[in-house]
Amino acid sequence: MEEQVVEMVGRAFVDHYYNLFDHDRSALVSLYQPASMLTFEGQKIHGVVDISAKLNQLPFDQCRHVISTVDSQPSAFAGGVVVLVSGSLQLHGEDHPLRFSQMFHLIPTGQGSYFVQNDIFRLNYG
Amino acid sequence: MEEQVVEMVGRAFVDHYYNLFDHDRSALVSLYQPASMLTFEGQKIHGVVDISAKLNQLPFDQCRHVISTVDSQPSAFAGGVVVLVSGSLQLHGEDHPLRFSQMFHLIPTGQGSYFVQNDIFRLNYG
Numbered sequence: 001m002e003e004q005v006v007e008m009v010g011r012a013f014v015d016h017y018y019n020l021f022d023h024d025r026s027a028l029v030s031l032y033q034p035a036s037m038l039t040f041e042g043q044k045i046h047g048v049v050d051i052s053a054k055l056n057q058l059p060f061d062q063c064r065h066v067i068s069t070v071d072s073q074p075s076a077f078a079g080g081v082v083v084l085v086s087g088s089l090q091l092h093g094e095d096h097p098l099r100f101s102q103m104f105h106l107i108p109t110g111q112g113s114y115f116v117q118n119d120i121f122r123l124n125y126g
Numbered sequence: 127m128e129e130q131v132v133e134m135v136g137r138a139f140v141d142h143y144y145n146l147f148d149h150d151r152s153a154l155v156s157l158y159q160p161a162s163m164l165t166f167e168g169q170k171i172h173g174v175v176d177i178s179a180k181l182n183q184l185p186f187d188q189c190r191h192v193i194s195t196v197d198s199q200p201s202a203f204a205g206g207v208v209v210l211v212s213g214s215l216q217l218h219g220e221d222h223p224l225r226f227s228q229m230f231h232l233i234p235t236g237q238g239s240y241f242v243q244n245d246i247f248r249l250n251y252g
Contacts, residue, residue: 003170039197039210044129071165071246076233077203084165084210084229084246099250101227103210107202120197120210124225124250 010072010083013106013114018065018087021055028055031116038119051119062092079108080117089123099124136198136209139232139240144191144213147181154181157242164245177245188218205234206243215249225250 020027032038032048038055039045045054067087075082083104088097105118146153158164158174164181165171171180193213201208209230214223231244 035202037199039199042195042197044199068251069168069248071168071248073163073165073170073244073246075201075203075231076161076206076243077201080202082208082229082231082244082246084227084248086227086248086250099225101210101212101248101250103208103229103246105201105208105231117202118199118208120199120208120229122195122197122210122212122227124212124227125194 006072006074006081009081009106009114011070013081013104014067014070014083014085017104018067022064026052026056028052032119033115033117036116036119038116038121040121041123060091064090066090066097075105077105077107077117081106081114086124132198132200132207135207135232135240137196139207139230140193140196140209140211143230144193148190152178152182154178158245159241159243162242162245164242164247166247167249186217190216192216192223201231203231203233203243207232207240212250 029052032051034047036048036051037046038051045051065087069086072081072083085102089100090097100123102121104116106114107117109115155178158177160173162174163172164177171177191213195212198207198209211228214225216223226249228247230242232240233243235241
């Protein structure tokens with residue numbers, strides 16, 4: 001895949017992902033599959049059902065992600081894209097945003113879109 | 127791959143990588159291959175030769191990485207492992223460490239070890 005296309009795929013995915021997260025979180029279920037994996041602050045969660053449950057049960061309802069950087073590369077898996085995101089997460093009613101890093105490994109669905117095979121999220125303290 | 131094995135691979139790689147980076151940086155060349163990709167603070171570098179040159183020409187000689195978190199998952203690529211690292215980078219003569227995030231996609235060499243297919247590094251400001 002051309003470098004520019006990979007960058008576009010990564011950026012478009014990231015915009016879509018955090019837009020859903022902040023405005024329609026239950027719809028994130030559409031981006032995962034049974035083989036998907038999420039590691040959220042060290043907790044490992046497998047499969048679309050449990051991942052969706054985790055994301056919808058986080059202890060905050062309203063939040064806003066502000067993206068600082070998005071870097072994408074083609075992965076070794078044909079058509080896959082790895083993405084590293086850095087940014088901050090503003091929780092409703094909290095004064096200070098939380099810095100975070102998140103990586104995604106996106107795999108083509110074969111229907112012109114991508115699903116999340118790997119998702120690792122960490123808050124950055126200190 | 128079993129979850130525990132994946133965690134061990136990720137942790138062992140990360141320990142090895144930053145130990146080389148901090149004490150024998152030129153030896154990092156052994157961890158990359160011609161197909162490897164590095165995105166360093168947004169700059170894209172392809173292939174072991176150029177990646178090694180970049181790492182050895184960074185504008186600091188002595189540094190120390192302190193690792194905060196290492197999260198690993200099996201990737202969709204058979205035997206591959208994705209790793210997200212967070213930590214801080216202490217440069218010689220600087221008062222304050224720099225926070226960073228780095229992701230690796232490791233691929234088995236077929237000889238019992240792994241090489242870095244994807245490497246994305248970002249300093250975390252703010």
